[in-house]
Amino acid sequence: MDDRREEQPDRGLDPVVQEELDELEAVTRKLAEIPPAKTASEAPILRELERLRERLLSGDENKDLSALTEQYHNQSAILNQLRSAGDRVQVDASSPYFAHLRLEEEGRRRDLFLGRTTCLEKGMRIIDWRDAPISKIFYGYRQGEVFDEEISGRERYGTVLARRMVRVKNAALERVQAPEGDFSLDASEASGWRKDAMNTPRLAGGEAAALRYEADSSSEESAGLARRLGEGRAGEVLRADKHLPEITSLIDPSQFDLITRHASGYLVIRGSAGSGKTTVALHRIAYLAFADRRIDGPDTLVVVFSRALARYVAHVLPSLGLDGVRIMTYREWIHDERRKHFPRIPGAPRDDTPAMVQRIKLHSGMDVALERQVARVIGPRSVDQAFDDWASVLTQRTQLGEVFAEVAPGRFSERDLDRFVEWNRRRLDELSSQMAGDEDADGAIDPEDDALLLRAWQRRNGDLRGRNKRPLRFRHVVIDEVQDFAPIEVRVLLGCLEKDSSITLSGDTQQHLMEHSGFTSWTSFFEELGLGGAEIETLKVSYRSSQQVMEFAASLLGDLQEDEEIVTTRTGPPVELFRMTDRGACVAFLSDVLKDLMAAEPLASVAVLTPNPTTSDLYFDGLQRAELPRLRRIRDGEFPFKAGIEVTEVSQVKGLEFDYVIVLDVDSTNYDDTPASRRTLHVAATRAVHQLWMMSVGTPSALVAEVKAR
Numbered sequence: 001m002d003d004r005r006e007e008q009p010d011r012g013l014d015p016v017v018q019e020e021l022d023e024l025e026a027v028t029r030k031l032a033e034i035p036p037a038k039t040a041s042e043a044p045i046l047r048e049l050e051r052l053r054e055r056l057l058s059g060d061e062n063k064d065l066s067a068l069t070e071q072y073h074n075q076s077a078i079l080n081q082l083r084s085a086g087d088r089v090q091v092d093a094s095s096p097y098f099a100h101l102r103l104e105e106e107g108r109r110r111d112l113f114l115g116r117t118t119c120l121e122k123g124m125r126i127i128d129w130r131d132a133p134i135s136k137i138f139y140g141y142r143q144g145e146v147f148d149e150e151i152s153g154r155e156r157y158g159t160v161l162a163r164r165m166v167r168v169k170n171a172a173l174e175r176v177q178a179p180e181g182d183f184s185l186d187a188s189e190a191s192g193w194r195k196d197a198m199n200t201p202r203l204a205g206g207e208a209a210a211l212r213y214e215a216d217s218s219s220e221e222s223a224g225l226a227r228r229l230g231e232g233r234a235g236e237v238l239r240a241d242k243h244l245p246e247i248t249s250l251i252d253p254s255q256f257d258l259i260t261r262h263a264s265g266y267l268v269i270r271g272s273a274g275s276g277k278t279t280v281a282l283h284r285i286a287y288l289a290f291a292d293r294r295i296d297g298p299d300t301l302v303v304v305f306s307r308a309l310a311r312y313v314a315h316v317l318p319s320l321g322l323d324g325v326r327i328m329t330y331r332e333w334i335h336d337e338r339r340k341h342f343p344r345i346p347g348a349p350r351d352d353t354p355a356m357v358q359r360i361k362l363h364s365g366m367d368v369a370l371e372r373q374v375a376r377v378i379g380p381r382s383v384d385q386a387f388d389d390w391a392s393v394l395t396q397r398t399q400l401g402e403v404f405a406e407v408a409p410g411r412f413s414e415r416d417l418d419r420f421v422e423w424n425r426r427r428l429d430e431l432s433s434q435m436a437g438d439e440d441a442d443g444a445i446d447p448e449d450d451a452l453l454l455r456a457w458q459r460r461n462g463d464l465r466g467r468n469k470r471p472l473r474f475r476h477v478v479i480d481e482v483q484d485f486a487p488i489e490v491r492v493l494l495g496c497l498e499k500d501s502s503i504t505l506s507g508d509t510q511q512h513l514m515e516h517s518g519f520t521s522w523t524s525f526f527e528e529l530g531l532g533g534a535e536i537e538t539l540k541v542s543y544r545s546s547q548q549v550m551e552f553a554a555s556l557l558g559d560l561q562e563d564e565e566i567v568t569t570r571t572g573p574p575v576e577l578f579r580m581t582d583r584g585a586c587v588a589f590l591s592d593v594l595k596d597l598m599a600a601e602p603l604a605s606v607a608v609l610t611p612n613p614t615t616s617d618l619y620f621d622g623l624q625r626a627e628l629p630r631l632r633r634i635r636d637g638e639f640p641f642k643a644g645i646e647v648t649e650v651s652q653v654k655g656l657e658f659d660y661v662i663v664l665d666v667d668s669t670n671y672d673d674t675p676a677s678r679r680t681l682h683v684a685a686t687r688a689v690h691q692l693w694m695m696s697v698g699t700p701s702a703l704v705a706e707v708k709a710r
Helices: 015-033 043-058 063-083 136-140 221-228 254-259 275-289 308-318 331-339 355-361 365-376 383-395 397-407 414-435 447-461 487-494 520-530 547-560 583-600 613-624 677-683
Strands: 099-105 108-115 126-128 146-153 154-169 173-176 181-185 193-196 264-272 300-304 327-328 474-479 497-507 536-541 578-581 606-612 630-635 644-649 656-663 689-695
Touching: 015 154, 015 173, 063 520, 099 136, 099 331, 099 383, 099 397, 099 583, 108 136, 108 583, 126 136, 126 331, 136 146, 136 154, 154 547, 154 583, 181 264, 193 327, 264 275, 275 308, 275 474, 300 308, 300 331, 308 327, 327 331, 331 487, 355 365, 355 414, 365 383, 365 397, 365 447, 365 487, 383 414, 383 447, 397 447, 447 487, 487 497, 487 536, 536 689, 547 677, 547 689, 578 583, 583 606, 583 613, 583 689, 613 630, 613 644, 630 656, 656 677, 677 689
Parallel strands: 108 126, 264 497, 264 536, 300 327, 300 474, 474 497, 578 689, 606 644, 606 656, 630 644, 656 689
Antiparallel strands: 099 108, 099 154, 146 154, 154 173, 173 181, 181 193
């Protein structure tokens, strides 16, 4: 919009509101003057394709087959191009933009508006916040600041005269947020508008509170790192042991008792998020290694849920004097072992396995079927026979029906088992072709088959093989987040334990994310493992998160909550919910808040969590324009455990902690009212040590309805 505006009568409005009303009126009028876009019809192309198809199928014009085929392909390409182009995206007149930017360059003023779609017709300057280069000025500068940027190959220099967030709904202006004030519709006011002071929400006060992030210990600003689990008043240590001086400040009496349990047998630890389950499991290794140095070697295995947690454990164990312990995700360990024992099977796993197939393959009934297959079929102890046992169990419909009718009646329908067998028969045909030398065959197997194949080996041949083909044996095994592993997967590991060895299992069913693993309860889990009656030790104090965060996390679980009482050690800021009209507006809001936080607390760790990688990419790209310091996009668990802002998915952060956590797109589309969504949001919330924000674009999820929205 240009500077030439008609004089408006004084309506008693603040000049900021009056300007925004005038701008919206002008935009609405000009949008109405733009004719609707015309879209080419598919009908003529479809008719031509059908005509060509009939001529090709008739076989009457063999001499013109090549020409007809080329015509058919050309028409198909036109149709695909038309469909991929779709309708021309038009500006939504009911909500055309969410921000207003006024710039002064070389003595000339320009008004630009940020929205979801670019429109430069009729003199309007509405730009898409995601890809218009000039939007960088909005995200990178504040009102009154001088900008100097190269945009589209040209240096732009000027001043940001106005930078405002607006809310437009049903073509009506409802709110304006600017440095001059926060203006909102209010019928009780004479002007119809209320002005409040612009009190921007802040993240503050939690710098370096997370134990799992590093900072310069020599810096005075790193004093927050002195926080430790189990400290009493004035830093008093609750329990100490002369053999473990380096960890005495990390543990409380309950944790210490678990760490120092007898060296053989099973230790099962459950506890809420932040109660120290992983801490206890790792320090237990150090305690056992003090008496038996063989524990600090490759015969001890730590199995974790994610690569991020594996990286953290690999960082912690050396600080406890442990250098030889193997640390792997379960998927990495089971896949490596399967390739060693079945080297002819292709290495790459499938990524298109139906959920129903995953559920059946991970069910304990498959182990029963393998056991009966080995008892029924006499054969040698060999790789080929174990392979045959596995393939037979997957495709023998009658035997599968009998097993599941006995061990899990009603769990899977007849149709489910039919589809399961059909899927496996097709995959085995492809696998056989590839193993026979057909390079074009897709012989990839399902990820769940790694555990099934090794279990078939154990049933047929006995011990898995380790170095020099000797039996693979572990003196101690830790399985973290055990609730996300299926019993049949854990059985493979149990079959690798030495006599009089020990195993530590830790988990929290309230953080159960892997729906296909079939975990239902601790009691049934241990019964399926053959450990009925195993005693479960419970850690009842949550040290990580504040009382406010833990109470909110409990409300997310609803009747899924297991702990009768939440015991926390401190309080913090309230959990807040922010409702935004657009993702671009959300990025603008976060840019300001995070820029202030990084300036005030350079050692802070911040997690910006999204539902999926696509959404993470979108928000990361937007935040990059604000040139935030130490901004990182985290993929595949590659956390550096350093201060900064990390954008990633909720699924990546299980077992980790951050000073601040911001959970984005918390709406009903991403988080409906299901057990899976409740647990996922619970995991996201309990990553926060100091402060937690939830943000939604549009209507928030019903799961966070009780949180006061801003």
